[in-house]
Amino acid sequence: MQVKETLNEGLKRGYTINITAAELDVKVDEKLKEAQSEVEMKGFRKGKVPMALLKKQFGPKVLGEAMQEAVDGAMNDHFESTGDRPAMQPDVKMTNDDWKEGDDVEVEMSYEKLPAIPDVDLSKISLEKMVVKADEASIDEALASLAETAQDFKARKKGSKAKDGDQIVLDFVGKVDGEAFEGGAAEDYPLVLGSNSFIPGFEEQLVGVKAEEEKDVTVNFPDEYQAEHLAGKEAVFSCTIKEVKEPVAAEINDEMAKKFGAEDLAALKVQIGERLEAEYVGASRAVMKRGLLDALDGLVDFDLPPSLLDAEAGQIAHQLWHEDNPEVEGHDHPEIETTDEHKKLAARRVRLGLLLAELGQKAEVEVTDAEMTQAIMNQARQYPGQERQFFEFVQQNQQMQQQMRAPIFEDKVVDYVFEQATVAEKEVSKDDLQKAVEALEEE
Structure with missing residues (x-):
């Protein structure tokens, strides 16, 4: 040979x-x-x-x-x-x-061939870690938002017309061809207008009703309605409006706290504080990761494989084109040309990707089976009722596994580099942290 x-x-x-x-x-x-x-x-x-x-x-x-x-x-x-x-x-x-x-x-x-990656003295990298504490004002603001989501309803003054978002209490009887049908009647039913909890067209016709008013609502059941004997049929609902209520934020007290699974208001505040600080830590990490990538990008320079550059630039151009043209869901569109800006961004991504891969290999960073299983389970939750099928699909698809493993590996390598670098903590306000996160999104 x-x-x-x-x-x-x-x-x-x-x-x-x-x-x-x-x-x-x-x-x-x-x-x-x-x-x-x-x-x-x-x-x-x-x-x-x-x-x-x-x-x-x-x-x-x-x-x-x-x-x-x-x-x-x-x-x-x-x-x-x-x-x-x-x-x-x-x-x-x-x-x-x-x-x-x-x-x-x-x-x-x-x-x-992949280039030789130069050694990097990670201890010479200096990073700033933004630290934000959850203060009382932030906790109170979050409590107010929770109160909005846990809204109550109070009666509007007599003679007021129901608005979208109001709750009406009503009795109704539905009939098809003049005959009442099973499941088409209720008494003292609380219905929030605009909730889309009834068939299309029903709630819209009740906007403007008043307490003690009677109104017939005519709707058509959808052709694909689950009850076959009603599918596609016209129905008339005779409605008697008993109350019209407007939404109000829930009162911030122990009772509201219990709705969110806390023992009392004090316990809920502790939970909110912990959740806020976890969010701050995540945002701070994203800012520090960008700082790390910028530092690494300035430390190394080596030849890049043209095939990887072309593939990455094409992917970037394709993604940005779809962001600018959200109405086009498929890939039946004109060929997308890559620009110098796409190629510049591709060069950074490829260079950093190869460097992080090299650092991870030398540090023997690995993605465990448990970490992969957790990642698959998290993504499977996006497909309610089909979690098992999604799990099996990923297990049988090597490319999909690699796509899910790559970001986990990258984050573990980044954490490893954080440990080797010099990190100085700096306490800042949540507004300062928010501005730093917004700056990332603008780049």
């Missing part, structure tokens, strides 16, 4: 691999001998089929397998001896298209 270099420009490499017919013949014989003991053929006992007959019967199939194994083995030996790591899947193809049994096999292999 001969391997000859044909290209060596920057990170681009090219080689020809020549595998002789004699080498292939040896591999075919080895594979047939391995299988001989298990082969059964009419007229011969198991394991006693002559090699010449085996070669005639199975030789062509085994030859193809031997060729593939020989090429794969040559590639593996090459990467092991050179230390090259291909940036993307190598391009491999046979050059002797007129090949026939008994000929040598000639293969061309080309790839872009």
